[in-house]
Amino acid sequence: MAKTRKIYTVSQINSLIKVTLEEKLPPQLIVRGEITNLSVGPTGHRYFSLKEENSELPCAMWKPKFNRVKFELENGVAVLATGSISVYLPKGKYQLIVEKIEPEGAGALQLAFEQIVRKLQREGLFDDVHKKSLPRYPMRIGMLTSESGAAVHDITDSIRSRWPCAKLFLYPVPVQGDGSAEKITAALRDINRRNSKLKLDVLIVGRGGGSLEDMWAFNEEVLARAIFDSEIPVISAVGHEVDTTIADLVADARASTPTKAGVVAVPDVHEILGRLTAIEQRLTSQTGAGLRLSQQDLEIILANAVFRNPLSLVQDAEQQLDDLGTSLAEAIKELLIEARRDLSAGYEQVVRIEPHRLLGKKTVELSDWQHRAKVGINTIINSRRMQLTAQASRLTGLNPKSVLQRGYSITTNKKTGLLVRTSEDVRVRDRLITELADENLIESKVMRK
Secondary structure (H helix, E strand, O other): OOOOOOOOOHHHHHHHHHHHHHHHOOOOEEEEEEEEEEEEOOOOOEEEEEEOOOOEEEEEEOHHHHOOOOOOOOOOOEEEEEEEEEEEHHHOEEEEEEEEEEEOOOOHHHHHHHHHHHHHHHHOOOOHHHOOOOOOOOOEEEEEEOOOOHHHHHHHHHHHHHOOOOEEEEEEOOOOOOOHHHHHHHHHHHHHHOHHHHOOOEEEEEEOOOOOOOOHHHHOHHHHHHHHHOOOOEEEEEOOOOOOOHHHHHOOEEEOOHHHHHHHHOOOHHHHHHHHHHHHHHHHHHHHHHHHHHHHHHHHHHOOHHHHOOOHHHHHHHHHHHHHHHHHHHHHHHHHHHHHHHHHHHHHHHHHHOHHHHHHHHHHHHHHHHHHHHHHHHHHHHHHHHHHHHHHHHHHHHOHHHHHHHOOOEEEEOOOOOEOOOHHHOOOOOEEEEEOHHHOEEEEEOOOO
16 A cells, blocks of 8 residues: 655645744844845835845844834944744745844944934034024023933023023923933924024023933934924033034034033123123223313314304394395496486487388388289189199090990990900900990890800
8 A cells, every 4th residue: 555645735834944943943043244135114114134245144123123223224234133033934934033133343322323423414404504693692591401410500500600690491301211302302392383482592402421322312313303493593512521412413502511501602791791891991981082072172163253252143244235235226226227328219219210101101012012912813823723624624535434425335344344345355154344424334244256
């Protein structure tokens, strides 16, 4: 009897491989490799391969695990991936299910810091052209920091000692731990939205020193973009002298420590008072010198003859007016005498001419010229009338239609409008128009020629 062969389905084989691998391999592996073929699924899961010179290992990292990764996965980054081998049954594909991943060499936070710096630098968020000027004399200053930390006291003390006239407003926020960057961002955007009522001149965002992980909230991209978008000038005051965060790079100004935030934010009242004292002294000196010069000018003016006898100008003007009046009266008198003299001479000439006799003579001459003109005009009109009659008779004789009164007629081709002189001017079936006397018309048709 033949031995029965056992036949497996594809799913069974894949399941056997899955069980065998999971039983035989350690439950957790740390694999070194370089990321390649990185992709993001619609659900947010990451799929990639770890490669070395001649081999690749497929990997998958589920979204909840990836959300805890501080740096951004990129092709070409060397990493240490911790996870377990599993088989993806639908495709019979084994892969490393990554639980934890970190860069090889530099720490994850340091790599994430460098990645975010490069990204924001390419976008121009650190460029000086975008940085807003700080107000010279801020009177309302907002502080975003922890209400229980030392930073709030350092910032307050430094401002109070330098510029006690300023009003300080604390907006307490968590400065480390999960979600702290998002809470600082929300507070910063809320303050900007309400600043038409708050009227803050400048904002100080900061905290005291600590490890890179402690200060990581100030390296988050979301906070960097909120600082960049802020319409209120922002001063970043994070950590110690040697610490540099992304918030420092994108802010409008940086204070190396919270204590030095006051130095950056406000002027020194003692320097301002000293400057005002110097200005006061300079103004006093200049005003005194000006008053002395004005006093001297006034004394010179008062010494003028005008001020000794102020009516002299008016009296001089009145005397000039009297002189002008006298001169004008004499000139008018001379003009009147000259006019009378000219009038008398003219009258004597008119009397010598005897105008009534001259007028009678000219009247006779005018009547003679009128008579001559009338005779000449009538002669010209009669001559032109005779010429016109002769021309009219000549035109009547030349009128081709005048013969129609004597029984003649004029025939034209209706189609062409031309006169019919001979039978060659028409064709059979042409229509003719015959004009008789008194504009009578006859229409006919040529039947034969």
